[in-house]
Each structure stands twice: as structure tokens, then as C-alpha cells.
Amino acid sequence: RHTLSQERLRAAPCTTKDGTRISLMADCASVEDVRTAVEAGADGVGLLLSEYLLLAGRVNGEEEQYGFYAACLAAAQGRPVTICTFDVAPDKTGTEFPREEEANPAMGLCGVRYCLAHPDFFETQLRALLRAGLAGNLRILLPMVSTRDEFEHALDAVYRAKCALRERGVPFNENTPFGVMLSIPAACLTVEDFVAHGCDFLVIGTNDLTQYTHAADRELASAEHYYRPASPAMKKLITMVMDAASAHHVPVTICGLAVGNPANTAQYLHLGLRSFSVSPQNLLKVKRALLDTDAHPDAGENG
Ligand code: PEP
Numbered sequence: 001r002h003t004l005s006q007e008r009l010r011a012a013p014c015t016t017k018d019g020t021r022i023s024l025m026a027d028c029a030s031v032e033d034v035r036t037a038v039e040a041g042a043d044g045v046g047l048l049l050s051e052y053l054l055l056a057g058r059v060n061g062e063e064e065q066y067g068f069y070a071a072c073l074a075a076a077q078g079r080p081v082t083i084c085t086f087d088v089a090p091d092k093t094g095t096e097f098p099r100e101e102e103a104n105p106a107m108g109l110c111g112v113r114y115c116l117a118h119p120d121f122f123e124t125q126l127r128a129l130l131r132a133g134l135a136g137n138l139r140i141l142l143p144m145v146s147t148r149d150e151f152e153h154a155l156d157a158v159y160r161a162k163c164a165l166r167e168r169g170v171p172f173n174e175n176t177p178f179g180v181m182l183s184i185p186a187a188c189l190t191v192e193d194f195v196a197h198g199c200d201f202l203v204i205g206t207n208d209l210t211q212y213t214h215a216a217d218r219e220l221a222s223a224e225h226y227y228r229p230a231s232p233a234m235k236k237l238i239t240m241v242m243d244a245a246s247a248h249h250v251p252v253t254i255c256g257l258a259v260g261n262p263a264n265t266a267q268y269l270h271l272g273l274r275s276f277s278v279s280p281q282n283l284l285k286v287k288r289a290l291l292d293t294d295a296h297p298d299a300g301e302n303g
């Protein structure tokens with residue numbers, strides 16, 4: 001298997017050495033990324049960031065957003081696409097989101113918090129997404145949720161968005177799944193609350209989850225030593241997530257830069273992960289590692 005050419009690797013089913021099928025998806029931010037991912041053989045889009053639409057200054061009405069989401073779904077050609085609602089964050093600068101000055105912006109009104117504080121802004125995005133749900137296989141993901149009541153407030157906004165579309169007579173996908181992005185340790189520690197109460201799927205965002213678990217700024221070079229995506233603390237949080245999710249049959253995807261590093265592939269497999277999302281550039285590298293690794297750590301011993 002080491003000798004598989006790039007071309008054959010691309011076409012090969014993504015199965016571990018001991019025969020476990022893995023869903024290998026891509027982290028994307030544009031229609032072009034989705035096309036690149038599909039060409040590289042991705043099973044879908046594990047995370048599509050929507051805020052780059054705003055950063056590029058290309059937004060902002062419901063129609064323009066709808067056009068963008070529908071184009072991403074079309075580019076995925078029926079493969080599942082998980083679109084994350086606007087993840088307002090300090091590392092996304094020059095944004096169109098008017099924000100108050102904050103001394104610690106990474107711990108302030110970011111992600112879904114900003115959206116809950118700006119309901120018109122949020123519901124415009126939700127209406128566009130719900131409509132785009134008819135154009136492909138869409139799941140909607142909520143970033144920076146820390147407690148169940150935030151998730152429920154977001155679902156209230158979804159309810160209002162659906163009512164508004166119904167009133168206008170605009171068709172949308174009533175059954176679009178909603179999931180929580182696990183970026184904050186508090187959400188991992190109480191993940192049972194989510195999976196037992198209507199959270200359809202989970203995505204572990206290793207970039208933010210590492211930052212908040214290790215209190216290490218993901219952008220700060222001098223904190224790099226403290227930023228440990230493969231630490232025992234991270235493993236423990238992921239184990240909690242996997243246990244609760246499997247008890248409730250809720251699917252989990254893991255995404256972020258650490259997942260694009262093949263050195264971490266075995267660890268994630270052994271923690272029970274079966275759905276990976278990496279940047280399109282790292283897709284084949286990680287696929288090669290998946291093909292060369294046993295999903296079960298003792299598979300080799302039993303032949
Ligand atoms: C993450 O947090 O792991 C992630 C992929 O999202 P972002 O880097 O955009 O915060």
C-alpha cells in the first residue's frame with residue numbers, strides 16, 4: 001500500500017489496514033476549496049467556514065448568501081457538506097462584523113455568542129442556509145457553543161427563520177440536521193446534555209479546543225510550546241465526547257489543523273474517530289496514513 005501512486009490513492013476507498021471504512025472529508029472556505037476537495041477524492045465537506053464570505057466583503061443579504069451556499073453544495077455533487085454559521089473570532093480580522101473593543105476577544109462575543117446577540121444577522125444566515133438545504137446534502141453547525149441553553153437559543157432562532165420562510169412561501173429543507181462544534185471544554189464536559197437533547201451531530205474543532213483547553217493563544221508564537229493538540233488532556237476530552245456520542249448514536253467528525261498531520265492519525269483512530277476532516281492540501285497525506293494504520297490498536301496481534 002506504501003507504493004500506491006497519487007492517482008490510485010485518490011481513487012482507493014478510504015479503509016484502514018484492518019478494513020474499517022473511514023469518512024475522509026475536507027475543511028473548506030470557498031467553492032474553489034470544495035472543487036479541489038472533490039477532485040482529491042474527499043467524501044464530503046466536514047467543515048465549511050462561512051465567515052470568509054464576509055471577510056471577502058461579498059455578503060450579505062439572504063440572496064447572496066443563498067447563492068454561495070447552494071454553489072458549495074452543487075460543487076460537492078451530493079456529498080455531505082457541513083456549513084458552520086458565522087464564527088466571528090479575533091483571528092478573523094478586518095471583518096464586516098461590527099464588534100465592540102474587547103480586552104480578550106477570544107473569550108468574548110465570538111461564534112454563536114455574537115450571532116445570538118445579533119438576531120437579524122443570524123436569522124438572515126439561517127434562512128439562506130435552510131433554503132440551500134434543498135440544493136444538496138447539508139448539515140448546519142453552530143460554533144463556540146459552551147452550554148445547552150445556548151444551543152437551545154440557537155434552535156429558537158432556527159424556528160423563527162423557518163416561520164419567516166413559511167410566511168413568505170419560500171421552500172426550504174425542514175429536516176436539515178443541526179450540530180454543535182466542540183470548541184470549548186465546557187461543551188465537551190457536558191456533551192451528554194447536547195446529544196440527549198436534539199443535537200444531531202458533533203464536530204470536534206481541534207484548533208479552538210486546543211486553545212481553550214491549554215489556555216494557549218492559537219496565533220501567538222510565544223505560546224506555541226503550550227499549544228498541545230495531542231495532549232493527554234485533549235485525549236481525555238475526546239474520549240468523553242466519543243463515549244456520550246456512541247451511547248446516543250450521534251455521529252462525530254474531528255477537524256482542524258492537527259487532523260491534517262498524519263502523525264496524529266493513529267491516535268484519533270484509536271480514540272474511536274471514524275470521520276476526519278482535513279484541508280484539501282493534506283487529504284492524500286492523511287488518507288495514506290489511514291490506509292496504513294489499524295483502526296483497532298490490537299488488530300495486528302489477532303491477525
Ligand atoms: C477549529 O476550531 O478547529 C476549526 C477548524 O475552526 P477555526 O479554526 O475556524 O476556528
Ligand code: MG
Nearest residue numbers: 087089143208
Ligand atoms: Mg473558531
